[in-house]
Amino acid sequence: MKIPKIFSYTAVLLVFLGSISTSAYCCVGRILTVAIDNSVDQKVVGTVLAIFINERTGTTVDLIPCKDISSCKDMVKNGDADIFIDYIGQASLEIGDASKASSPQEIYSLVKQYFLHNYSMVWLKPFGYHGPLGTLPKPGFGQGSLAAPVTSSRVLDQFPILDRVINKLSGKLDDECLKKLVQDSKAGDNETVIKKFLRDRNLI
Template sequence: MMKALWALTIFLVLLCSFSSSSLACVGKTLEIGTTGTVQQELLANIISELISERTGTTVKVVPFKSSDEAHAALLKADIDMYVEYTGVGQVSILKAQPLADAAELFKAVKQRYNQELNLIWLKPFGFDAAASLGVTLPAEAAPVVRKDTLKKFPALARLINKLGGKIDQQTIALLEKEATAGSPKQVAHGFLKNNRLI
């Protein structure tokens, strides 16, 4: 009886280890939202290409008209992630007071999104997005991902965080210019290739 139980236990452990989720699951498509600007298209495509190239997982970029729409879709699990700005998150989504310090702001939105919304802010890309948003409030752009997506794909955070701090002010301006003239997907691919990320 004990032997049979041990055999069953070992079988179940092996089965679980074989079928545990990784990024390279069969047939799962990840969906990334964008909110209608060239910068958004570009950043979504950078994430999409990175995931697709490094894991083989199919990634779909889904357009929205605004941050509010994308945020609502994220909460409903219609999408897995989108790129948000810390200032927008703090003021428009969380309805909180603006914060002048960029690091404090990131810490504040990260904490409240995690605790109240089950959403995770990953590392900011590295450029100050305030100018492009036309606001004075400090704004960093960073991927916001559903917590259950990260649970399903444990390697996803580590992968996307490779983009953290990789895009400075000069780089985003150049990439946006190229994406305006051509294809955001191709520009994203070229950026990742040049940085040896794919």
């Protein structure tokens, strides 16, 4: 997989313009940033998000690296990034009540409420694939580690259709799809692979 290319990936014209910047200027329009850590799934799914958002809204999307999920979250919290990818199981560890949840859906709801209340962050619908295991709040709650895009209320005020757009990816990227995307990206150009994946599913 061509990792460096992912990091420098800017979804549309900025690549052509040779200008990677998170600050918009004249007629470039608004730029969104997706913070991703160093894991393979974040790099691939971050690129999926970037291409999908760009194709469906015309908005330029930058990927910016961060050390780990906690750093990514801080970046979004501080307004240094607009979206990151989190895992329900991992996020639920912050919530004491999560262990009392009786279903994966309940955990998701608790996490969603907690993030909104405490950080003004909005959990969007899960992609469908599972993130790192070992962070499940309860044995058997496989759903608890589902990955989901997270943004902030501030960003949704600025990009009112963003949640609607991103939620179209919900359930479209399960474990099997992700595994194949990672394999195919290793073999070829990841942007081409991901664009084909989105196109084949009629998403772009």
